[in-house]
Amino acid sequence: MNRKPDFSKDAQGLLPAVIQDIWTNKVLMLGYMNEEAFEKTREEKKVTFFSRSKNRLWTKGEESGNFLHLIDIKIDCDSDAILIKAKPEGPTCHTGDDTCWEETNTGKVGFLDYLKHTIRDRKEHPSEKSYTSSLFARGINKVAQKVGEEAVELVIEAKDDNKDLFLGEAADLMFHYITLLEAKNIDLDEVIDVLIKRHK
Known part of the structure; x- marks a missing residue:
């Protein structure tokens, strides 16, 4: 990872994080990270967000067991958006769907x-x-x-x-x-x- 995310670009210190399946290339979900969530994700290799509704750090899967295992991180050209390539453990969406767009996450091409x-x-x-x-x-x-x-x-x-x-x-x-x-x-x-x- 060459670039670093610039959390100062948002008044609340939050940047959007797009989660993509490493093998299928499907976009699984969108969440938000602050600097603490970003560093925790890097250190523990499990994708962690800052939950705006819970107002705290939230590791995806901490309740369901459907973790997103970190494989790679990319930062966009403006340093204000994060792309996480991950290996999902089970469905990603809280509804039970594979993705938050009701898509089937199949095909490992x-x-x-x-x-x-x-x-x-x-x-x-x-x-x-x-x-x-x-x-x-x-x-x-x-x-x-x-x-x-x-x-x-x-x-x-x-x-x-x-x-x-x-x-x-x-x-x-x-x-x-x-x-x-x-x-x-x-x-x-x-x-x-x-x-x-x-x-x-």
Whole structure:
């Protein structure tokens, strides 16, 4: 986090905090933080607000158990709004809905972007302990070979009825496919752009 929130911009020392699911990218809720709530959130890794109705600090989930676990914090360009990326534990809204906008919080495609950047980091900063780094070190042919092997294994599992084995092979194929794209210096978004154009 490069910027710091400027709580002096509000007469009550409160700034809006937008909460976003780290994996689905859905906006879950909007709350307000003062400096104390902000620091408590950073220290305890559970999202805490200043409740205007209760006139005190309030950790989301302190009564329901539906905590918002802090993953990342971003401050906007004017330093007067906060974006919290969090992992929700249960529904976020007090009504029992996933979000405060009555949206279903499904689809974890945001994790693919996180995975893509993790794989890229293993390529740019190799580690002897990293399986991904070892794949890159062995060259494009080995990475491509692994994609072929995993694709065949997925096809084999598709013919059976073991869901867990099928999911495992599907995950292996996706991981190695994204690794192959990184080995070719192709961003996953470029592939998605092709799909978008075909969808017209």
